[in-house]
Amino acid sequence: MKGYLFHTDDDRREMLRSIGAESIDEIIDGQVPQALQMQRPLDLPPAADEMSLEAELRSLAAKNCSVASHICFMGAGAYDHFIPAVVDEMASRGEYYTSYTPYQAEVSQGNLQVMFEYETMVSQISGLDVSNASLYDGGSAATEAVLMALASVKKRHKVVTSDAVHPQYLEILRSYLVGIEAELVVVESDESGCSDPLIDAIDDETACVLIQHPNFFGRLEQVQKIADTAHEKGALVIQSFDPISVGLLKRPGDLGVDIAVAEGQSLGNPLAYGGPYLGIIACRKELMRRMPGRIAGQTIDRRGNRCWVLTLQTREQHIRREKATSNICSNQTLLALRATVYLSLLGPQGLKETAEHCVVKANLARDRFAASERFELVHSGPVFKEFLVRDREADVTGLMRRAAAEGVLAGVPVSDVAEGACGGRYDDCFLVAVTEKRTETELDRLMAVLDAAQVGDSVHLAETV
Template identity: 70%
Template sequence: MPLIKNSVPKQVDRMSYLFHTDEDRREMLKSIGANSIDEIINDQVPEAVRMKRPLDLPPACNELALTAEMTRLAARNASADSHVCFLGGGAYDHFIPAAVDEIASRGEYYTSYTPYQAEVSQGNLQVMFEYETLVTQLTGLGVSNASLYDGGSAATEAVLMALSMQRGRNKVITTDVVHPQYRDILVAYLKNIDAELVVVPSDENGHSKPMIDAIDDKTACVLIQHPNFVGQLESVSEIAAAAKEAGALTIQVFDPVSLGRLKRPGDMGVDIAIAEGQSLGNPLAYGGPYLGIMACRDELVRRLPGRIAGQTTDRRGKRCWVLTLQTREQHIRREKATSNICSNQTLLALRATVHLSLLGPEGLKETADHCIAKTAYAKEVIAKSDRFEIVGEGPSLKEFVVRDLGADVDGLLAHARDNGLLAGIDMTPMCVGGAEATDASIALPSRYEQCFLVAVTEKRSRVEIDRWAKVLCEAPAMATV
């Protein structure tokens, strides 16, 4: 092809984008008894739905030019690699040791899939067993599955699990400070089954204690998040005790890093604990794939969705691993199954296993301590400005809410992006009547309008936090402060 082209034709031969040669195509057509690719398409695709024009694409180019163009396009994205990241809301910019990538990129792990044939999948089954062991130690609960898709689907799976066990009870109680996206998934799943979702308003400081008054003999489960979506710590033990007294199960959404300092779900009377495992050795990756963590009390194991790997010995007395339990009813009962999950995030679970193994209890505690200290410092420096105020009281693990008294959160965050900062998440669209809150059951309280959610992990330095506060304070405001 020419080294320089002065013009780019609007219509090009689609074949120029395919790596097969003309000879390759002729051989393939000959083997299936067709004269051309168009002939194959015309036989299969009705004329009414065929595109009548060529695709509007630039001409094919060599690898050098293609790499340069893709690099240019990728540079248009703002990411945690290109900007200092204060984003949270379920996905966090935590440090990932190099050993995690090194081990997880080994071919036998990187290309792994669900081990249907346990006898040829000992390595993967061992990883699952090690992962489940770490999760039970982390949560203080008796059993864990081999992971789920992500935190949101895990929350819904936990609710469905509770409903399947609580015959005659169909009420699910949660609050408006549980992750809006998790509630969105829950609404979609419960829409067509016999279940009532009750979303109890939190108090003015963003706590879920008022949900206790809504618990009755029709309640199958309560779903709480601790720390919750707005960064507040909840009275989990008190809520779990009230649920237990009424015969209901307690489901807690937890942050894995928080357990370096906070009580474990099992130690607070929680029956089922779920989490988004992205913060354990998994990159942000523009939103996924992620990892759903799930654990429960021993007596609930028969309703636990997904797969459970166990350790045993073979007939020669050698240690080995097996699929102890899996929800086989998903394959044969279909619509009557407790869960229809068909796989698990083995590679992401492996990364979490390596990450937790490297950290150990002391490393997890140290990570949590860094988050707590740096978050406290960020709250302190931003509160010095007359333009901003902290919403909610009490300590924070790594997230908190800031109100922009300048009434221009969208412009504020855009200004920060232009200065190399991902400064927080605009909460206004998530509030009642907002663009993302299409259903009142998934909305945040209106008091979070003109607010943004900030996350401060162990990666953030004092210099970065000071710069974050300075850039935000210098942003133009829409209203008089």
């Protein structure tokens, strides 16, 4: 415990003596105007002993809802997939855990090999030639891909996308595009929840098209058709994909996509109350020099031994700011390690089986909602593991809170993800995600809790999820 104790009085006196000050107050007076200084003690409770403090923290933590205490049907970009124990074991090794996200060029051989293996697996699941060593999350990866496309397609500034792309990804994209010469066109999805209408917005001024498949509503898009149209107009195609889905669906590269991005949380990373997460990006080799971040490569040293190096570092420290490809200067090495271990454990067959379980169980859940008097399925077409449900009584937020009070995280209200998302068309709807972890008994529990909930029930849930 020594490393966690506060400085002693002797420590403080020695530090003050070294800088030539009599007291901490003297230092503050020289830096902070009197008018800005608090003239009273902080309003804090008395110090507690370790046993009392631990009991208080456990009491507070027990008020939280999590996948450890509740049955989880929440999704909207973050999913409760099974994580094998080996993933935690490997990721908690000191040589990986303490370095976390190595920044400097002198990265250890072990971390460089992890990056290389990760990049190899991402290239395999995306069907594209090159991956970097990871980005920060799915939303920033999608935006970095758009910036990459804008830099690659000269004299074009139009970005075409759809409101079937995750609303938070679109908000990130809007923020990044402020102040640069770019036009963002967000086309309304059709009644089936798909992005086919954006095809009409692709023209000779379009630099790139951003599509999500499976999309925010869980629907499957006509990626090949959109990609062919975009390429005919000379535009690049970016696909945001679910890494688990490629166990059954065609990979982005097989659909004619130029750049693929993904949220890597589902690959062995816990939900963790929203992060940190893992940004995945891969592209065709012709675009490699525009890729943000860094790439670890394999080589042979002077003794003939296999080793690993940073093959590409397109980082802002090395070049003029206006010529930089990105402001990304590091990567999520620890979470990329977890994804690498997870994918190596599953292998192609395990990934396929996981995807199959998601599809089968999601369709079982859809059948239950279709048979309910209170709810209706918003879209009738195929989905992967997530789908949109409308509450005919239009009490979505209250419904979710009542279900949580009964131990079920029943879904994600669309309005909670982004206010006014999709023009408010789905404010009375919620997304339900069904992963391989869910059982038929849990599906029965979900429907029993939702069907029993009544509008106006008074439920106090101490903490949000």
